[in-house]
Amino acid sequence: MSDKFYRVITHKSNEFEIFDGSETLTVKARGKLKRDGEILVGDFVTVEEKNGEMVIKTVKKRENSLIRPAVANIDAIVLVVATQPKIDYFLVDKMIINCKRMGIECIICLNKSDLSREIFDELTAQYKNEVSAIVAVSALNNEQSELYPYIKDKLVCFAGQSGVGKSTLTNSISGTDREVGKVSEKIGRGKNTTTSASIIITPSGLWIIDTPGFSMLDVFEEDYRTLAGYYDEYVSLADGCKFHPCTHTSEPDCKVKRAVESGLLNKDRYERYLKIFEEQKIAYKNAVRR
Ligand SMILES: Nc1nc2c(ncn2[C@@H]2O[C@H](COP(=O)(O)OP(=O)(O)OP(=O)(O)O)[C@@H](O)[C@H]2O)c(=O)[nH]1
Ligand SMILES: [Mg+2]
Ligand SMILES: [Zn+2]
Structure with a gap:
């Protein structure tokens, strides 16, 4: 009999929430699998019983994975940017490089377009030939319909700097109520409100991942x-x-x-x-x- 696979939905330190299409379990990792990065949100895993508790036994070979955000087996990245916090173009470049290395589709999403759409033309000039689409939305006003054609029937991960509105946007799409932070007036940055990646399955059947913001991306060890x-x-x-x-x-x-x-x-x-x-x-x- 082949083992049943579960999808890793989220985790908090060593506790993983896993899902098999109908059932959600909370399990732990043991031994080598406890190490950082061994089990990622999006992974397919099998479980076994050890000393009376369910633990993760194996992790299926990944189709792809990213270090930041730490996710595996995704179909697309929605790279969220905004004018506030100020856009970091190096981060956008590197995210696109990482996606291409992994064969992951990339969509650039300008959020907070209620405040300003000024950088939309700049984004178009720089990236129109490099990503699947560049769209403008306002999560605050629940205006994100431009995004829907690109997130259907995929596991889509929302990524980007802290404070650009990833949680607001994934909340708005899914009708959930995950914690939202503020952009500091002093430093102009978000405050890393979201601390771990989570798959959210929306009532309409979309699979989206909210992830923690980041301000740095490493280059990869490749020639x-x-x-x-x-x-x-x-x-x-x-x-x-x-x-x-x-x-x-x-x-x-x-x-x-x-x-x-x-x-x-x-x-x-x-x-x-x-x-x-x-x-x-x-x-x-x-x-x-x-
Ligand atoms: N004006 C405006 N503000 C927005 C919009 N979307 C989000 N915000 C605000 O931006 C701030 C940060 O939003 P979050 O959703 O917490 O940002 P995040 O990208 O999840 O940040 P981290 O979890 O720290 O990575 C909050 O004050 C939101 O209300 C938008 O479309 N328009
Ligand atoms: Mg967040
Ligand atoms: Zn040349």
């Missing part, structure tokens, strides 16, 4: 020379570069650099690319040395 492969616009021009492969950094006769100079490609995004490339190079060289 930095592959970085341009996660920029679709650069990939589409790379054939025209003199060198193959071309990292589009210091090589002569580079089509990408020419496209940046002529204004065909967004300059700010390219300048951040150069910085991420350097960061990636250092991380990679340190990893190789280890």
Whole structure:
């Protein structure tokens, strides 16, 4: 008989809530599985009885996973941004890179559009060719219909900086009442109100994940020379570069650099690319040395 699989819905330290389609159980992890990252929200797990309590026995091999937010086996990321707290474009770039590495669809969602839609054009200029969609919503006013076509029939994870309104938005979509924080007037940031990822199954059958905000994303330990492969616009021009492969950094006769100079490609995004490339190079060289 094959073991039955449960989906990890959420966890608090070593207590996991798991769901099999009708039933929810609270179980613990033991031994090696207790280590951070061994069991993620979104994982499929089997259970067994040990000393009179149900514990997680195995974790099914993942289709994909992210470190921040810490989730597994998701179909799409809705990357939530807002004008308040101020958008961090490096974070957006890195999130898109991480999604592409994992084969996860990415949607950019400008929330708080009741306050300002000013950055919508900027988001479009920078990311229109890199993500499935860029939509504007206002969770506060329950205006999020633009998002629905992209979150149907998927496990969708809401991610982004603290205070952008991920909980407000997932509450508004699901009719739940999870805790919402404030954006500090002093530091202009959210306060990490949400502390662990949770799958919410809405009355209409959507599967969405609210996650804790973050302000930093690490680069990954992968050869930095592959970085341009996660920029679709650069990939589409790379054939025209003199060198193959071309990292589009210091090589002569580079089509990408020419496209940046002529204004065909967004300059700010390219300048951040150069910085991420350097960061990636250092991380990679340190990893190789280890
Ligand atoms: N004006 C406006 N404010 C919003 C909107 N959505 C959320 N907010 C406010 O933004 C603040 C932060 O909202 P949260 O939902 O807690 O943000 P979060 O992204 O979940 O933050 P963390 O859990 O810390 O990561 C709250 O004061 C919300 O009321 C919106 O559409 N418009
Ligand atoms: Mg939250
Ligand atoms: Zn090039």
